[in-house]
Amino acid sequence: MRRLPSERQARLLVWLLMIAMLIAVCIVQGRALFFFFSADDLVHLQQAYGLIPTPTQPWRFLTQVLYFRAMALVVGPLPIVFIAVNLALHIVNVLLFTRIVRARGVSPATAALAGVLFGACPLLVIVVGHPVIINDISALTLTLLAIMLLERRSKASQGGAVLLFLGALGCKESVLFLPAVSLLDEGGKVRRDRRAALSIIGVLVALVAVSFFLARTRAAAPAGAAYAIEPWPAPLENLMTYTRWCVSLHRALPDLVRSPDPAAYRVALPILVIIVWAGLASRSTHPAVLWGLAWWIFGLLPVLPLRNSTYPHYMYAALPGFMLAVAATLESLATKLWASNRGFSIQRAWPALAIVVVVCYTIRSQDLVSQRLSLRLEGSDLPLDPQIRSMEIAGRAVYSLRDSRWPAHTRLAILSPPGARRVWGARSGHEYALGDNGGAGYDLQRVVLSEGRALRVFFPQLDTVAYVPRWSRSLLGWAIAVPASGGTLAAYGSDAQSYRRLAGDLQQGPNQALAAEFADSLSAALGTE
Numbered sequence: 001m002r003r004l005p006s007e008r009q010a011r012l013l014v015w016l017l018m019i020a021m022l023i024a025v026c027i028v029q030g031r032a033l034f035f036f037f038s039a040d041d042l043v044h045l046q047q048a049y050g051l052i053p054t055p056t057q058p059w060r061f062l063t064q065v066l067y068f069r070a071m072a073l074v075v076g077p078l079p080i081v082f083i084a085v086n087l088a089l090h091i092v093n094v095l096l097f098t099r100i101v102r103a104r105g106v107s108p109a110t111a112a113l114a115g116v117l118f119g120a121c122p123l124l125v126i127v128v129g130h131p132v133i134i135n136d137i138s139a140l141t142l143t144l145l146a147i148m149l150l151e152r153r154s155k156a157s158q159g160g161a162v163l164l165f166l167g168a169l170g171c172k173e174s175v176l177f178l179p180a181v182s183l184l185d186e187g188g189k190v191r192r193d194r195r196a197a198l199s200i201i202g203v204l205v206a207l208v209a210v211s212f213f214l215a216r217t218r219a220a221a222p223a224g225a226a227y228a229i230e231p232w233p234a235p236l237e238n239l240m241t242y243t244r245w246c247v248s249l250h251r252a253l254p255d256l257v258r259s260p261d262p263a264a265y266r267v268a269l270p271i272l273v274i275i276v277w278a279g280l281a282s283r284s285t286h287p288a289v290l291w292g293l294a295w296w297i298f299g300l301l302p303v304l305p306l307r308n309s310t311y312p313h314y315m316y317a318a319l320p321g322f323m324l325a326v327a328a329t330l331e332s333l334a335t336k337l338w339a340s341n342r343g344f345s346i347q348r349a350w351p352a353l354a355i356v357v358v359v360c361y362t363i364r365s366q367d368l369v370s371q372r373l374s375l376r377l378e379g380s381d382l383p384l385d386p387q388i389r390s391m392e393i394a395g396r397a398v399y400s401l402r403d404s405r406w407p408a409h410t411r412l413a414i415l416s417p418p419g420a421r422r423v424w425g426a427r428s429g430h431e432y433a434l435g436d437n438g439g440a441g442y443d444l445q446r447v448v449l450s451e452g453r454a455l456r457v458f459f460p461q462l463d464t465v466a467y468v469p470r471w472s473r474s475l476l477g478w479a480i481a482v483p484a485s486g487g488t489l490a491a492y493g494s495d496a497q498s499y500r501r502l503a504g505d506l507q508q509g510p511n512q513a514l515a516a517e518f519a520d521s522l523s524a525a526l527g528t529e
Helices: 007-034 039-048 061-074 079-103 108-119 122-128 131-150 155-171 178-183 195-217 234-247 265-280 286-300 319-337 346-374 386-400 444-448 496-508 512-527
Strands: 410-415 422-424 431-437 462-468 479-483 489-492
Touching: 007 079, 007 108, 007 122, 007 346, 039 061, 039 131, 039 386, 039 444, 061 079, 061 131, 061 155, 079 108, 079 122, 079 131, 079 319, 108 319, 108 346, 122 131, 122 346, 131 155, 131 178, 155 195, 178 195, 178 286, 234 265, 234 286, 234 319, 265 286, 265 319, 286 319, 319 346, 386 444, 386 489, 479 496, 489 496, 496 512
Parallel strands: 410 462, 410 479
Antiparallel strands: 422 431, 479 489
16 A cells, blocks of 8 residues: 655645745846846836926836835835845745645645746846836735635635735736636636625726726826737737747747747747646646636736737736646646556656756756846947846946045036947947947937936935036036946046046047047136136
8 A cells, every 4th residue: 555645744845845946036036136227217216216207197106106215215226125125025926826826726846846937937037136027026916915815705805805906906007817817716617706806806907907098098107109009919929929938948038029029939839739738638737727827818918919018027927827837737747658557656756856847947047047147249248138238237337436425416417429439229239439320329328327317316416417418618517427438437526626637537548539629628618717
């Protein structure tokens, strides 16, 4: 007679799997703690510090407005703290989802594997490391808590679920349709014991959806080319694109082109067919696969019609479902490939196999994250990933000025003359002299720093920051900064001695035309004081 593991051994196995899951998440996503703010983050920080007006819109008010203001007040503009909050909430999401899955009868090994596939997904390093994506992360946290309460039958729990979901919508509307997964019970059948709470949630979903589209017509909600909608074929192309991204463990940057990929079905469709066939062929994994795929679709539903934009954070709320379907499919395949014979049971060996998959997946994910961070544009030291590139440019500029000792009420002019300075293309990332291609150029540093205004977040003694094409007498009394190598800035004071030191440094540099122009202008200005 086969000896079953004791209850104590089973609990120990569960704890080991959970610990392994948390370690995997921290190893892969922990690299994000060293990121800086991106252009989007800096915009919300400027709003939090009152440097620019805050839009009076209800969308994402809890996170983009209240959260950023609270963080600015308590910790200031420290990127590591913002990212640590994202990472902590991401870990909470992994634990909550694993608990929900376990409550639905999924085995501990499969639940933990699903948690690792979600939590340590290499694509999510750019999500965890992007402070403003607290939108999506916190929205999923509150939605998971709401789904947990929906599993209970008490009226208080059902009411709490409604309130939590309302809070989730205040963080990000991307979770709009996720509560629909609570309609399916552990066997994949429609439940009828949650009608009251789900009816209220359904009304909320309808009101939010209608309000969102009405607000777009009045420019009171996210709109523009990035949010352009196409009924067909965008939904199918987006679904295939996100699916392909999830299974692309051979490419460090599958999301480099962040728009729907018409050819993604060549990889994504066979994967989905395998998941449906292998997962549904087993009675034990059938509910998990069905529920996971339902979660995947409902989570992506708000972004599937977008014609021009695909981003990793768009699929964050949906990703746990897809990874659950993958984990259950792997269990099903293992059961079919290693049928029980001669006393060997794959059900008993599955936890060990799951641990092997966890280790291999963690190692591969860590390697992909390392590659993503090390990939550089040809002929440049800038990251290939456009989001990390934005963070890198902002970080270089801010950190290069951190030793500046400006007095209060300083005005800073960033001297960036046409034809002499070098700029970074936002699309290509290549460095080139302004004046190439008929004078057209896109100064990535200037755009990321909001024409320099974002520097006032980190240096409150600055009253004004402006990029200027050349120095003139009107700038007497302004501190000066000039672009240096690699997107950094070299700062000088606001007195005549600092100006003369800058003139001397420019004369030692390669741009003699700039040095001569500055020296002539400086001599004329100081000579007429």
